[in-house]
Amino acid sequence: xxxxxxxxxxxxxxxxxxxxxxxxxxxxxxxxxxxxxxxxxxxxxxxxxxxxxxxxxxxxxxxxxxxxxxxxxxxxxxxxxxxxxxxxxxxxx
Amino acid sequence: xxxxxxxxxxxxxxxxxxxxxxxxxxxxxxxxxxxxxxxxxxxxxxxxxxxxxxxxxxxxxxxxxxxxxxxxxxxxxxxxxxxxxxxxxxxxxxxxxxxxxxxxxxxxxxxxxxxxxxxxxxxxxxxxxxxxxxxxxxxxxxxxxxxxxxxxxxxxxxxxxxxxxxxxxxxxxxxxxxxxxxxxxxxxxxxxxxxxxxxxxxxxxxxxxxxxxxxxxxxxxxxxxxxxxxxxxxxxxxxxxxxxxxxxxxxxxxxxxxxxxxxxxxxxxxxxxxxxxxxxxxxxxxxxxxxxxxxxxxxxxxxxxxxxxxxxxxxxxxxxxxxxxxxxxxxxxxxxxxxxxxxxxxxxxxxxxxxxxxxxxxxxxxxxxxxxxxxxxxxxxxxxxxxxxxxxxxxxxxxxxxxxxxxxxxxxxxxxxxxxxxxxxxxxxxxxxxxxxxxxxxxxxxxxxxxxxxxxxxxxxxxxxxxxxxxxxxxxxxxxxxxxxxxxxxxxxxxxxxxxxxxxxxxxxxxxxxxxxxxxxxxxxxxxxxxxxxxxxxxxxxxxxxxxxxxxxxxxxxxxx
Numbered sequence: 001x002x003x004x005x006x007x008x009x010x011x012x013x014x015x016x017x018x019x020x021x022x023x024x025x026x027x028x029x030x031x032x033x034x035x036x037x038x039x040x041x042x043x044x045x046x047x048x049x050x051x052x053x054x055x056x057x058x059x060x061x062x063x064x065x066x067x068x069x070x071x072x073x074x075x076x077x078x079x080x081x082x083x084x085x086x087x088x089x090x091x092x093x
Numbered sequence: 094x095x096x097x098x099x100x101x102x103x104x105x106x107x108x109x110x111x112x113x114x115x116x117x118x119x120x121x122x123x124x125x126x127x128x129x130x131x132x133x134x135x136x137x138x139x140x141x142x143x144x145x146x147x148x149x150x151x152x153x154x155x156x157x158x159x160x161x162x163x164x165x166x167x168x169x170x171x172x173x174x175x176x177x178x179x180x181x182x183x184x185x186x187x188x189x190x191x192x193x194x195x196x197x198x199x200x201x202x203x204x205x206x207x208x209x210x211x212x213x214x215x216x217x218x219x220x221x222x223x224x225x226x227x228x229x230x231x232x233x234x235x236x237x238x239x240x241x242x243x244x245x246x247x248x249x250x251x252x253x254x255x256x257x258x259x260x261x262x263x264x265x266x267x268x269x270x271x272x273x274x275x276x277x278x279x280x281x282x283x284x285x286x287x288x289x290x291x292x293x294x295x296x297x298x299x300x301x302x303x304x305x306x307x308x309x310x311x312x313x314x315x316x317x318x319x320x321x322x323x324x325x326x327x328x329x330x331x332x333x334x335x336x337x338x339x340x341x342x343x344x345x346x347x348x349x350x351x352x353x354x355x356x357x358x359x360x361x362x363x364x365x366x367x368x369x370x371x372x373x374x375x376x377x378x379x380x381x382x383x384x385x386x387x388x389x390x391x392x393x394x395x396x397x398x399x400x401x402x403x404x405x406x407x408x409x410x411x412x413x414x415x416x417x418x419x420x421x422x423x424x425x426x427x428x429x430x431x432x433x434x435x436x437x438x439x440x441x442x443x444x445x446x447x448x449x450x451x452x453x454x455x456x457x458x459x460x461x462x463x464x465x466x467x468x469x470x471x472x473x474x475x476x477x478x479x480x481x482x483x484x485x486x487x488x489x490x491x492x493x494x495x496x497x498x499x500x501x502x503x504x505x506x507x508x509x510x511x512x513x514x515x516x517x518x519x520x521x522x523x524x525x526x527x528x529x530x531x532x533x534x535x536x537x538x539x540x541x542x543x544x545x546x547x548x549x550x551x552x553x554x555x556x557x558x559x560x561x562x563x564x565x566x567x568x569x570x571x572x573x574x575x576x577x578x579x580x581x582x583x584x585x586x587x588x589x590x591x592x593x594x595x596x597x598x599x600x601x602x603x604x605x606x607x608x609x610x611x612x613x614x615x616x617x618x619x620x621x622x623x624x625x626x627x628x629x630x631x632x633x634x635x636x637x638x639x640x641x642x643x644x645x646x647x648x649x650x651x652x653x654x
Contacts, residue, residue: 012245016200020200024203046208046210047204047207048209048235048238049207049209051246051249052246054246
């Protein structure tokens with residue numbers, strides 16, 4: 001099982017625009033990945049799941065996958081979470 | 094122009110209450126209501142129910158993606174509100190530019206396409222629910238999850254309600270709820286319209302007709318603000334078929350049904366001529382004998398400013414921030430006020446008026462059992478004093494920077510002590526023209542004592558009617574009580590005007606009544622010194638005033654009381 005832990009960097013947390021970009025990337029990669037905060041784990045391709053984590057800026061999240069291509073997919077998603085995705089103009093929705 | 098005194102609809106048309114002048118014609122489209130869930134069915138073929146669930150979700154997703162694509166291209170659908178209820182996502186989409194609107198719609202599409210949501214709905218089918226109830230259960234489950242997280246996510250819960258209504262409608266083969274986007278001009282017909290619905294109307298809507306609503310309803314206010322002809326309280330309108338070509342006369346309230354192409358062209362031509370004629374009137378407000386009455390504008394932002402008025406009589410600052418999740422910063426407020434101050438010489442700024450019908454998400458006020466009688470207007474200051482402090486700082490700063498003649502007033506002032514407290518804080522910041530809105534009968538009754546504390550009064554007739562007549566201003570069945578010609582309302586206005594005359598201080602009217610040309614001479618006769626209204630009303634009020642001497646106005650006022 002490949003696993004990465006990363007701190008959410010976006011100012012608005014994993015909501016709104018950052019959540020959308022993260023989920024879109026997970027869907028695009030096509031590798032089943034789960035994202036976990038504490039005991040709560042949800043599929044990374046689920047917008048509702050990711051929102052329900054309630055992750056804010058500074059929350060530590062863990063990405064997990066045992067599918068083929070997991071390492072590359074996790075690296076891409078970690079890179080996304082480590083950026084401030086609000087920076088280029090926040091999506092207020 | 095039709096004769097306003099003529100009895101309505103002798104020709105098989107319909108009649109309602111005209112609340113926003115102008116005429117328009119075109120095919121009508123009803124705003125589909127939220128679908129009602131049918132009674133649960135015994136499920137015989139779970140596979141068929143699952144397929145129906147998947148199909149409904151796919152159709153909602155595809156519809157939203159299509160709208161997102163339209164929005165990204167900047168075509169019709171993008172400017173149109175996408176939600177049926179009070180879904181903030183849709184409201185944002187409506188007010189945002191094409192790119193933002195597209196992103197928001199895309200995000201909604203992602204939720205409709207969510208794998209967890211689909212799995213939950215499929216699981217509900219396995220538990221024995223039919224497709225519409227399975228969708229309802231799955232959306233409700235996720236809605237509750239978000240609502241329980243609070244804050245920003247709780248606000249997103251409304252998006253899920255909106256999506257749920259769409260999915261259930263798709264599943265039942267009903268039209269998608271929400272403002273239609275047919276791709277051509279049309280008359281929007283609805284039971285009633287909420288502020289969230291009306292905020293995002295596209296430019297393809299040529300007129301509004303509602304089955305319910307009264308003269309002070311949001312439909313009326315919005316329509317006047319945008320110069321859209323509107324008729325409310327029109328019984329039978331929602332029973333007509335979509336696509337029926339109707340004409341709307343926002344002055345007389347008459348609806349013509351089944352028009353020929355020639356008749357449509359004639360309506361449009363006469364409307365254009367009338368608007369051109371009124372647009373040619375100009376100059377300050379005067380009675381026939383030269384008594385000055387300031388004609389001012391009600392605005393929500395700099396975008397509402399128009400030439401032809403003598404300043405701004407009501408700057409509704411909360412409209413700048415209706416969709417905000419966080420309190421607007423001092424700098425942001427300074428920028429918004431500066432934009433208005435720089436373009437209008439005299440501006441009466443009303444501090445944030447949040448409450449019942451205008452919740453401001455960033456205030457985070459808890460729901461109340463009786464919000465019209467709760468924490469709203471200046472009363473918000475009791476629980477969140479910093480909000481008013483920041484706003485007054487920003488207004489003072491913008492006034493200093495522009496040199497504008499900035500007046501400031503508080504909404505929902507009830508006692509002289511409240512007026513004094515507000516005046517003290519505004520003056521401490523160098524604001525010299527400080528006033529109080531009169532919307533509560535208690536304030537009107539003590540208008541003289543209010544004027545001992547402040548420099549001017551501005552009467553908000555919509556709320557003053559609501560509170561004087563104990564009649565909810567949105568109540569569809571109480572339009573007669575909310576009629577601004579009610580003598581009790583006029584007596585309260587007269588009491589304020591008398592107090593103003595005694596104190597030598599201005600007393601204006603800024604409610605919807607101020608934009609009614611027939612009422613304008615009465616208000617002036619009562620002693621009102623300024624009338625503040627939507628820009629579209631200014632020419633007809635100016636024309637009406639110019640046809641009466643002050644003495645005639647006084648006679649009309651005496652008769653009306």
